[in-house]
Amino acid sequence: MPDVTFVRPDLGVFCRLDELGLEVVGQRLEPDGAVLACRVEPGEFDRWCRRCGGEGAPRDTVSRRLAHEPFGWRPTTLLVTIRRFRCTICRHVWRQDTSKAAEPRARLSRRALRWALEAIVCQHLTVARVAEALAVSWDTANDAVLAEGRRVLIGDPARFDAVRGDWRGRALLAPHASRGQVRL
Numbered sequence: 001m002p003d004v005t006f007v008r009p010d011l012g013v014f015c016r017l018d019e020l021g022l023e024v025v026g027q028r029l030e031p032d033g034a035v036l037a038c039r040v041e042p043g044e045f046d047r048w049c050r051r052c053g054g055e056g057a058p059r060d061t062v063s064r065r066l067a068h069e070p071f072g073w074r075p076t077t078l079l080v081t082i083r084r085f086r087c088t089i090c091r092h093v094w095r096q097d098t099s100k101a102a103e104p105r106a107r108l109s110r111r112a113l114r115w116a117l118e119a120i121v122c123q124h125l126t127v128a129r130v131a132e133a134l135a136v137s138w139d140t141a142n143d144a145v146l147a148e149g150r151r152v153l154i155g156d157p158a159r160f161d162a163v164r165g166d167w168r169g170r171a172l173l174a175p176h177a178s179r180g181q182v183r184l
């Protein structure tokens with residue numbers, strides 16, 4: 001009999017949010033998608049001013065939406081609450097670091113990017129299908145995957161050219177009319 005060990009179910013671990021430095025605090029399940037409310041794991045340097053090193057006081061919070069990898073083909077969106085602080089000395093304002101979760105200004109989490117790249121390169125999905133699974137626009141998915149492909153394959157530009165040609169070919173196969181079916 002195989003040695004099987006179960007541990008307590010944990011939504012954050014199951015959705016690999018722990019890898020992104022996020023803690024899940026709520027869920028909203030809808031027929032066409034799931035939204036996970038998250039907060040950023042407290043960091044050692046959250047409260048210290050990036051400019052002068054002074055201590056920051058909590059100011060407010062901001063929200064950031066990130067497309068995450070889909071589970072069971074149901075789009076999963078992260079609604080991340082990010083704390084902001086104001087320096088008590090120089091009045092500089094900053095927010096918690098979310099670089100583990102996503103690139104600055106990115107619409108996709110790092111796990112979503114990885115999923116999208118593998119879906120296109122390894123599973124041969126179209127950009128349109130990937131965009132639908134992530135609940136983002138075709139352009140958002142395409143731009144993110146191209147950028148991630150460049151980053152991953154940066155050490156081997158020739159290999160990147162081959163991959164780029166491959167998924168651009170798939171993009172051309174997806175009729176432009178299909179853009180209208182993708183949820184924006």
Ligand SMILES: [Zn+2]
Pocket residue numbers: 049050051052053054087088089090091092
């Ligand atoms: Zn300061």
